[in-house]
Amino acid sequence: MTRRIYLTLLKLYPSGYRANFGAEMLGAFEKAAEDARALGTAVFVRFVLTECAGLAMGAWAERLSKLRGRPAYAPMPAVAGEGSLPRELFEAKRRVAMLTGSMTRVIAARDFKRARDYSYQDRAAREHLRRISQRYNIRPNEG
Amino acid sequence: MRTNNPEDKPLSEPVFLILLSLADRPRHGYALMKDIESLSNGRVRLSTGTLYGALRRLLDDAWIEPFQQEDSSREKQAYRLTEFGRAQFHGEVERMRQLTRAAAARIRLGRLKANEAQR
Numbered sequence: 075m076t077r078r079i080y081l082t083l084l085k086l087y088p089s090g091y092r093a094n095f096g097a098e099m100l101g102a103f104e105k106a107a108e109d110a111r112a113l114g115t116a117v118f119v120r121f122v123l124t125e126c127a128g129l130a131m132g133a134w135a136e137r138l139s140k141l142r143g144r145p146a147y148a149p150m151p152a153v154a155g156e157g158s159l160p161r162e163l164f165e166a167k168r169r170v171a172m173l174t175g176s177m178t179r180v181i182a183a184r185d186f187k188r189a190r191d192y193s194y195q196d197r198a199a200r201e202h203l204r205r206i207s208q209r210y211n212i213r214p215n216e217g
Numbered sequence: 218m219r220t221n222n223p224e225d226k227p228l229s230e231p232v233f234l235i236l237l238s239l240a241d242r243p244r245h246g247y248a249l250m251k252d253i254e255s256l257s258n259g260r261v262r263l264s265t266g267t268l269y270g271a272l273r274r275l276l277d278d279a280w281i282e283p284f285q286q287e288d289s290s291r292e293k294q295a296y297r298l299t300e301f302g303r304a305q306f307h308g309e310v311e312r313m314r315q316l317t318r319a320a321a322a323r324i325r326l327g328r329l330k331a332n333e334a335q336r
Contacts, residue, residue: 095273098294099265102246106265128264135270162300169279169301176277195278202301 076107076122083126086133088140142185163210166203173199228309231263231271236280236298236306243284243297246272272296280305 080103084096103125110121159167177192207213228236231253238244238252246268254262263271275281280302284295298306 091273095269098246099269101293102250102268103265105247106250124262125264125266128266130266132264132266132270136273165279165300169299172277172279199301 083129243295
């Protein structure tokens with residue numbers, strides 16, 4: 075019964091979000107529901123109401139950010155050097171690649187406020203990459 | 218001094234608690250919910266909607282990343298902090314430590330003044 079309600083409310087989310095997180099969310103919900111049920115009816119009812127409100131607000135926030143041009147979560151971009159570069163250097167490169175992609179997407183959607191946020195982050199990420207590359211004596215754009 | 222960089226903004230409580238929970242080891246969604254409840258002495262119980270909304274933003278900003286565990290299934294995807302996320306978390310803890318120190322000093326000063334006024 076609660077599973078059916080949960081699945082119905084999950085449909086409020088954009089399909090990309092559901093594809094990425096729907097199964098995980100349902101799994102976490104079902105385990106937490108078992109815990110709440112064991113604590114009595116009052117706790118369980120409060121739990122279900124909180125979950126419903128959380129889903130409705132979460133779906134609203136996701137829909138809003140999608141309208142503002144934020145794309146469905148995409149797995150981390152593929153960056154050369156995984157396994158061969160030190161982990162922190164690889165992560166710094168991947169972060170720059172991810173921010174560049176995000177910035178391009180929000181500019182295409184004409185969301186300039188978010189683009190400005192990404193540009194601050196991008197500048198900091200490139201500076202971070204430069205410092206780490208120096209430490210390892212590797213040029214930032216080397217794979 | 219604070220800048221306009223959005224990463225300099227204080228973290229929301231759910232985000233702070235998620236980072237705190239992931240600071241020692243990777244965790245999946247349900248484990249995060251339980252750990253956060255225990256870390257906050259039962260005060261904070263994140264709904265799955267709030268938890269996954271925050272996880273999605275942290276993934277987008279590369280503060281956390283998916284982590285493949287041996288028993289990883291679609292329902293039990295674990296997450297861990299990236300080096301960048303860990304640095305941001307440490308920065309926030311340091312900011313809170315400074316504020317706590319300043320608050321303790323002000324409280325001491327306030328008590329001293331109140332005691333003096335009573336004499």
